[in-house]
Amino acid sequence: MRRLAVFASGNGTNFENIVTACERGELDAEVVLMVCDKPGARVVERAAAHGVATFVFTPKQYASKADYEREIVARLDAAGAELVCLAGYMRIVGEELLGAYGGRIINIHPSLLPAFRGAHAIEQALEYGVKVFGVTIHYVDAELDGGHIIAQRAFPYEGNDIEELERMIHATEYPLYIETIGKLIDFS
Template sequence: MKRIAVFASGEGSNFEAIAAACERGAIAAEVALVVCDRPGARVTERAAARGIACFAFAPKEYASKADYEREIVARLDAVGVDLVCLAGYMRILSEVLLGAYGGRIVNIHPSLLPAFKGAHAIEEAVAYGVKVYGVTIHWVDATLDGGRIIAQRAFAYDGDDVHEVERRVHEVEHELYVETIDKLVKA
């Protein structure tokens, strides 16, 4: 059975969708570890409720990004992770993680990349007045929301309610990420 790690910084709704899909067999893998850069974030509670190991750390407690990323790599290696799934992890990865797990790290982003990169993609898309929104899953490289695109799914919306767009993005994310992760672990 393939083993995945989910990295998240907040609520963990994508983690929840992934873990539930693994449990019901919709993803042919198990979540072996959750990595969170915000101790006390909701995702840590969700992981605990499912009995999934969680490494929650405060980046400021480390001398450098390289130091905490080395610890993350050691923890990934210790549980035999095959695929890293970023799911709302709000940090750019350095060469430490990319060097150890490059080609095995995917990210989900709430826009149709290459448009609207960064942390405020939904708000920027709404402000711009787009009529087609979407979600992108891509391989992670050293660029911000760069890397080869694996999957995308779009939906039309002709409004300006950021909360409605977020709700619809989450619906698409939870479905598309599960489908894509399953394909990747079976490849």
């Protein structure tokens, strides 16, 4: 069984999707650590409900990004994490974490990369007027949303209701993330 760590900053629906897939046996894995940079985030409650160990921190309590990333690496190492899955983690991964886990960190992004990188991809795509939306799973490297693409899935949408579009993105990303994690752990 593979050991996963999931990083999140908010509601935690992708975290819950991954944990639930592990619990149901859809993934031959377990989530051994959830890392969150926002102590009040809903994902912290979700982790507790599933009995998943957490490392919740406030970046401003550290002298530097390198300092809190060294702490994260120590927690990942102690948990025996083999694959890190970013699931709405709203921080750019830095040198310390990439140095220790580079090539073993993946991210899910709500656009068809390389288009619409960064935190507001859905809004940017709507403003641009695209007619095909989608999600991308990619390896994390030093470039923002620039790592090697592992998987993508697209769907048409011609409306302008951001809530409806977000629901469609979630409906697309949840199964794609599980499928992709499954393939990665089967081949490693």
